[in-house]
Amino acid sequence: MLRTHTCGQLNLKDKGKEVVLCGWVATRRDHGKLIFIDLRDRYGxxxxxxxxxxxxxxxxxxxxxxxxxVVMVKGLVNSRPANNVNKNLATGEVEVLATHVQILNRSLTPPFEIEGSLDVTEDLRLKYRYLDLRRKKSSYNFALRHKLYRNMRKLLDKEGFIESETPILTKSTPEGARDYLVPSRVNPGNFFALPQSPQMFKQILMVAGIDKYYQIAKCFRDEDLRADRQPEFTQLDLEMSFVDEEDIFSLIEKLMYSVFKEFKGVEIKIPFKRLSYQEAMDKYKSDKPDTRNEEGVEHSFVWIKEFPLFKFNDEQKRWESQH
Incomplete structure (x- = not known):
């Protein structure tokens, strides 16, 4: 084992231990006969x-x-002098007195400060994404995403769902956007399509008797960029057999309740209010009503049901899709 501890792990209970840490030099302070560095990894x-x-x-x-x-440091854990204790740091009561240090990798001057302000252009951050991900906020979001997936998987497993991966290289199917096409080397002139959703495959699973399916699925849609449109995105994909809409509503409410409770410490009110499409349009003039003010809470959710798939156009004398 190259390292014995992480950079967010040591405390006064470890005083006197010989430890090995690995990480990135966050800051360096030279005081003449003393040199201090803050060593960083994703733990602290x-x-x-x-x-x-x-x-x-x-x-x-x-x-x-x-x-x-990037360095590896071996040394003894020591308590900091009382006037140097950093109460804002999990390891702020201790320091490591280095007896050995090895440079594992040198670095050029980064294009932006890793520990500094987030006032950096998005283009620059994405160009150097591997540096951006060293930032506390970015690494926190990575870990948060992992914990969110774990939370959802735990609940869905409890509800009897089976997680199943569906193919990424597939046939083109009619969806709401254009497909991304992938040329076939084996069959020149033929193309695979990247799935806009796992729709066809999850319906096949239902026919096969897999009555509760879910997947954290990658989807691809060749359409113009907007705030709510991405060429590649991830979605929680679900399918169930032998259920009605209330079964679906109830499951999603459980998911939302669990996520809000674990990650925001908020117990949202369930079940959510149910409104028909017509009721929403009559009362709010919108099929996406904001009911937070009338509910008097920060987080308020509403199910809009009975959406009309088609509406008769009196002028054109024909039925028209509403979606």
Whole structure:
């Protein structure tokens, strides 16, 4: 094992232990006979202290360190002086007195500060996405997404669902947007299509008797970019057999309740209000009504049901799709 602990793990209980940490140099402070670095990994920060009497070689190498160098540090955990305790840091009561340091990878000057403000253009952040993901907010969102998936999987497993992956290379099917086409090397002139949704496959699963299916699915749609339109996106995809709309409503309410409770500490009110399409249009003039003010809560959800699939156009004397 190359490292014994993470950079967010050490505390006073570890005082006197010899530890090995690996990570990125977040900051470096040279005080002459003392050099401090904050070593960062996705778990947190640990202060490393280099003193000549502990290791002249390590102290000399510390003088070379710069931001985002990747290093391995061996040393002894020590309590910080009372006036140097950082109560805002999980490891703020301890430091590691370095006895050995190895530079695993050097770094050029980053195009933006990793620990600095998020006031950086999105284009620059995406160009250097691997640097952007070192930021606390970005890595937090990565972990949050993982925990969200885990939460949903746990609930759906409890409800008897089976998670199933469906093909990515498939045939073109009529959907709401254009397909992304992939040429076939084996059959020149023929093309695969990337799925806009797993719709056909999950219906086949229902025919096969897999009565409760779900998938955290990748979908691809070749359409113009808008705030609510992406060429590639991820969705929670569900299908159930032998159910009515109330079964669907109830399941989604359980999912929403679980997610809000775990990640926001809020117990939203369930069941959600039910409105017919006509009731929503008559009362709110919209099929996406905002009922937060009248409910007096921050989070308010409404089911709009009985959507008309077609409406008769009196002027054109024909039925027209409403979706």
């Amino acid at each position: 920060l640990t202060q490393i202290t280099f003193i000549p009497k502990e290791s002249k070689e390590s102290y000399a190498i510390a003088g070379e360190l710069r931001g985002e160098f």
